[in-house]
Amino acid sequence: MPSAFTANPHFYLLLGALLLAALVARRIPLLRTLVSLAIWLVVGVLLFALVTERERFDPWMARIAAALNIESQQVAGEETRVRMSPDGHFYVSAHLGPAGGGITRRLLVDSGATITALSPPTAAAAGVVVKPAMFPVLIKTANGTIQAQTGDVSQLRFGNVVARDLAVVVSPAFGDIDVIGMNFLSRLKSWRVEGDVLILTPHHPQDAANGA
The missing domain is CATH 2.40.70.10 (Acid Proteases)
Incomplete structure (x- = not known):
């Protein structure tokens, strides 16, 4: 049984690239907004995947999945x-x-x-x-x-x-x-x-x- 959720290594590369882009985009308002939205989207996908994966083994996560109607x-x-x-x-x-x-x-x-x-x-x-x-x-x-x-x-x-x-x-x-x-x-x-x-x-x- 997996003891913790593990994301694909490519996900971490993407997240690192977004964080780097966020640093570069600090001086460009429009680019800064787009990068921020992309980061929040990636975080949301990760949280969704975490709940759907872990709810098979963790009753607490199962209750969250039920509340989000993704059981x-x-x-x-x-x-x-x-x-x-x-x-x-x-x-x-x-x-x-x-x-x-x-x-x-x-x-x-x-x-x-x-x-x-x-x-x-x-x-x-x-x-x-x-x-x-x-x-x-x-x-x-x-x-x-x-x-x-x-x-x-x-x-x-x-x-x-x-x-x-x-x-x-x-x-x-x-x-x-x-x-x-x-x-x-x-x-x-x-x-x-x-x-x-x-x-x-x-x-x-x-x-x-x-x-x-």
Whole structure:
């Protein structure tokens, strides 16, 4: 997980050039005004990018994103719409565990994952009881084959979508990444991607989840 937002190096070169231009333009009123406007525009773009990037991991930033109406997911009619993240992936802010308990996490939506996968801290906070397996569960990932344990999350909910008693796999090898897989998506009435928006339609739409 990134611990801080990092801008592209070219951004810093542009900002440095604008600051240099501001020093040169101090004696030319019109040029000084244009450079000042350009600097404020660049700062605004950086702040916007900071909020949209960090809101996936930081609840405080998520509240700012919601206040600015740039949060990544919204309920529209019977659908939950999830905007693509700047990194090209779709993330949802979901509540895992029983009502009145559990935890809210950002999860990567991955149609290439067969089953929903949780890190051990997320699974523990969501009240997932890991089941002893007669045979080890082996999962193929981009980093090779890993061994995982299995369990069930009592409820996974976001937007107007809810899945109960959802099977999950748990492994330290997942790091801090939590993933929604096809065993969740297959429970929906439909799901599709239109442009940069993931559209999820449940069979029985629920009231919009608070804070998710």
